[in-house]
Amino acid sequence: MDEGSALSLILNGDAALFAVVRLSLFVTLCATLVASVIGLPLGALIAVTRFPARDALIVLINAMMGLPPVVVGLAIFLILSRSGPLGGLGLLFTPQAMIIAQAILIAPIIAALTRQVIEDLWIEYRDEFGAMNVGLSARMKALLWDARFALVTILLAGFGRAAAEVGAVMIVGGNIDGYTRVMTTTIALETSKGNIPLALGLGIILIVIILALNALAWGLRQWSERHAG
Amino acid sequence: MQDRVSERTVSRNPSIITLEKIGLRIDATDLLVGIDLEIRNGPPTILMGPNGSGKTTLLRLLMGLIEPSVGRVHFHGAANGLPIRRAIVFQKPVMLRRTAAANVAFALAAAHRSSDAASIVRLLDQVGLSALADRPARKLSGGEQQRLALARALAREPNILLLDEPTASLDPAQTKAVEDIITRVADNGVKVIMATHDIGEAKRLGGDVIFLNKGRVIEHSLAQRFFTQPATADVRRFLAGELVL
Numbered sequence: 001m002d003e004g005s006a007l008s009l010i011l012n013g014d015a016a017l018f019a020v021v022r023l024s025l026f027v028t029l030c031a032t033l034v035a036s037v038i039g040l041p042l043g044a045l046i047a048v049t050r051f052p053a054r055d056a057l058i059v060l061i062n063a064m065m066g067l068p069p070v071v072v073g074l075a076i077f078l079i080l081s082r083s084g085p086l087g088g089l090g091l092l093f094t095p096q097a098m099i100i101a102q103a104i105l106i107a108p109i110i111a112a113l114t115r116q117v118i119e120d121l122w123i124e125y126r127d128e129f130g131a132m133n134v135g136l137s138a139r140m141k142a143l144l145w146d147a148r149f150a151l152v153t154i155l156l157a158g159f160g161r162a163a164a165e166v167g168a169v170m171i172v173g174g175n176i177d178g179y180t181r182v183m184t185t186t187i188a189l190e191t192s193k194g195n196i197p198l199a200l201g202l203g204i205i206l207i208v209i210i211l212a213l214n215a216l217a218w219g220l221r222q223w224s225e226r227h228a229g
Numbered sequence: 230m231q232d233r234v235s236e237r238t239v240s241r242n243p244s245i246i247t248l249e250k251i252g253l254r255i256d257a258t259d260l261l262v263g264i265d266l267e268i269r270n271g272p273p274t275i276l277m278g279p280n281g282s283g284k285t286t287l288l289r290l291l292m293g294l295i296e297p298s299v300g301r302v303h304f305h306g307a308a309n310g311l312p313i314r315r316a317i318v319f320q321k322p323v324m325l326r327r328t329a330a331a332n333v334a335f336a337l338a339a340a341h342r343s344s345d346a347a348s349i350v351r352l353l354d355q356v357g358l359s360a361l362a363d364r365p366a367r368k369l370s371g372g373e374q375q376r377l378a379l380a381r382a383l384a385r386e387p388n389i390l391l392l393d394e395p396t397a398s399l400d401p402a403q404t405k406a407v408e409d410i411i412t413r414v415a416d417n418g419v420k421v422i423m424a425t426h427d428i429g430e431a432k433r434l435g436g437d438v439i440f441l442n443k444g445r446v447i448e449h450s451l452a453q454r455f456f457t458q459p460a461t462a463d464v465r466r467f468l469a470g471e472l473v474l
Contacts (some may be wrong), residue, residue, distance in 0.1 A: 124323055130294050131317045132339040132381070142335065146326040227365065 004085035006196030006204060017201055025093050025209070027169070031102030035158055039107045040151065043114025046139040048122050058115065064108035071100075073168030077202040080172065093174035098182070101168035118143045131144040140211045156217045157169050160210050170228040242269040244305055244388065245313070245420050246291065255287060255442070260286045261444045264300070272436025273411065273421035275452065277428075279473045282441040284424035285320070288391045291422065292317045304389075316387035316388035320394045322378030324366035329358055329377050332366045336381035352380040356410055372403025379410055390414060392423040396430060408434060428468065430454055440464050442473060 007104035009017050018162035046057060078084050080092040091097045091197065093162075121143050129139050175189060183202045190199040237246055239287060251264035261283050268274050277422040289295050291302065292315055303357050304313040325332050330349050337344035337352075353359040356376040361369060375395050381391060392411065397402040411434060415421045425431055435452035440463065448461045459465045467473045 125325075127289075127294060127319060128323045129339075131292055131319075131337055132385070138339065142325065150453045 009201040010205065012052055013199075014201070017198060017205075019178065020181055020183055020186050020202060021205055022196075023095065023180075024163065024184070024206075027098045027182055028159060029066055030099045030101060031162045032159045034099060034103040034157060035107040035110050035162075038103070039110030039158070040114050040144060041140065042107075043111040043116075044118045044144050046115045048110075048136070048139055050141065058112075061108050061112045061115070065112050067105055067108065068167075069105055069165050070167035070171065072104055073101055073171030076168070076172045077103065092172065093180060095173070097172040098169040098180060101172045102162040102165055105165060105168060106162050106178035109161060110154055110158045110182060113157065114147075114151060117147050117150045117154065121147050122133060149221050151222055152217050156213050159213060163206065163210065188211035198222065238285045244268065244269040245270050246305070247303040249301050249303070251290070251297045251302065253290065253295065254298045259444055261290070262299070264444075264446055266439065266446060266449060268420070268422065269437075270418075270420055272452075273415050273423050273434045274429040275435035275438045276422065276424040276441060277426070277431060277438055278441035278447070279444075279467070283444040284441055285393050286444070288317060288393050288422065291315070291389070292391055313389060314385055314387045314391045315391065316382035316385040317391040318375070318378045318393065318395050320397055322374060322381075323374060324369070324374055324377065326367060327365070328363050329353065329366050329369065329373075330362040332377055333380050333384060336384035341386045342386070346474065348384075351377070352384055354385060356380045357406060370403070372399045372406060375399065375403070375407050376410060377450055379407070379414075383414070387419060389422065392421060394424050394426065396425070396427065404430070428456075440467065441455050452461075 011043070042061075046054060046061075052173050076097065077092065079086050080089065080097055081087055082092075090134050091100070118140075125143065125146075129142075134142065162186065166188055169180075169182060170185050173182070173185065175185040181189075183206050187199045187206075190202075191194070236278040239256065246268040248264050248268075251261055252259065253261040258307065264287070272379065276287060276393075278284055286295070290297060304315075305310065306313065325333070325335055330353065333352050334344040335350045337348055349362070350359055350372065353362055356379050357382065358369075358373060358376055361373060366374065368379060371431075379395070390413070395411070396407050399401050399407065411421055411423070415434075421434075433453065435467040437449065439446060440448040440455070440461070442463055447463050448459065450460065455464065459468060463473050
């Protein structure tokens with residue numbers, strides 16, 4: 001019965017359901033974009049340079065991959081709350097705060113996995129780039145470009161983590177109906193209210209989105225192996 | 230022995246590289262020991278010797294990828310008075326994951342040269358790959374990849390071109406294509422220094438031959454003398470196809 005109702009909500013294009021989906025995608029895509037802008041170059045930089053605290057930084061970033069979302073949410077809540085250091089920005093309980101929370105959660109994932117991928121490639125390219133006198137910036141750009149298909153998978157992992165996140169966005173977004181309510185927080189809320197069809201409908205959409213993106217990444221990788229070498 | 234044999238390398242060509250008492254020790258292992266060499270402009274200089282003799286290490290040192298533990302390498306100015314430019318092609322060159330043309334464009338940009346279409350086509354033409362410009366570099370055959378690596382190296386417009394067994398594992402046709410490029414490059418005044426195991430190739434291309442074993446120069450002489458009147462027992466055994474340990 002619930003499954004049928006859930007499908008009917010999806011197939012009938014229920015406005016409330018798709019508003020939540022749109023906001024979720026917007027927040028998660030923005031967070032993935034922000035985290036990529038930070039994580040990709042940071043990972044590449046750590047991969048191709050040597051400095052005294054490098055090992056400690058790698059351990060720290062790896063450890064940050066397991067940051068508890070509710071702790072991150074609480075920290076951002078305190079920073080963005082009216083009495084916090086960035087309270088004046090008025091970002092608490094806005095989609096922007098949710099983007100910040102998700103970006104902080106997935107940036108270490110993107111940075112750590114990028115570092116690993118680029119470091120493996122760097123071992124392969126080091127002599128060639130050394131012989132060509134390739135500068136640091138060009139080196140990082142070239143490695144990021146040549147690892148692009150592996151990096152897409154990493155970005156998808158980040159996207160998936162952000163899309164599935166509930167604790168941090170609940171705390172900093174406040175789960176305000178029509179404003180900061182996203183798929184995961186709605187699923188949690190509607191389940192507690194006994195509105196299982198909507199929760200199930202959103203759950204199905206969330207899983208379909210993740211599956212579709214991963215299928216896209218897989219197809220892209222297969223295509224690249226055939227065409228780009 | 231080395232000094233005695235080196236004296237036989239009679240050449241009127243100016244010296245382009247001088248190595249003085251070069252030694253390289255890594256992790257308590259001597260990779261190069263007491264290398265004194267005078268490498269002159271002219272036909273290719275061939276590095277020969279068994280595996281682990283120090284050929285690749287010497288090429289990497291000449292490229293500046295490693296520094297000697299002792300001694301010094303002196304590069305004399307190019308004939309036109311400009312600083313020496315070096316380029317190297319490794320035994321297994323790494324192709325960037327992009328087209329052949331984009332590989333050349335990358336090398337041109339790294340050398341701070343114009344990477345316009347005409348420059349790319351000119352370099353690909355030099356190595357006979359212009360028809361494959363849009364093919365992904367990693368999809369090229371082994372010989373084509375070596376030629377593309379040569380094009381990337383030539384993008385630096387080098388005075389000295391270092392080649393590490395560029396025809397190893399290539400079939401005769403591909404070997405000839407690569408050797409033809411090397412000959413043309415050398416004829417255009419680029420000093421080629423090339424490691425090879427192939428005695429036939431050394432005879433075809435070499436002006437002089439440096440024979441290394443266990444990180445030491447065993448013999449350095451003009452190619453004709455090297456192959457007809459080797460001065461050392463090691464080289465005689467090597468040329469006879471015996472194992473040199």
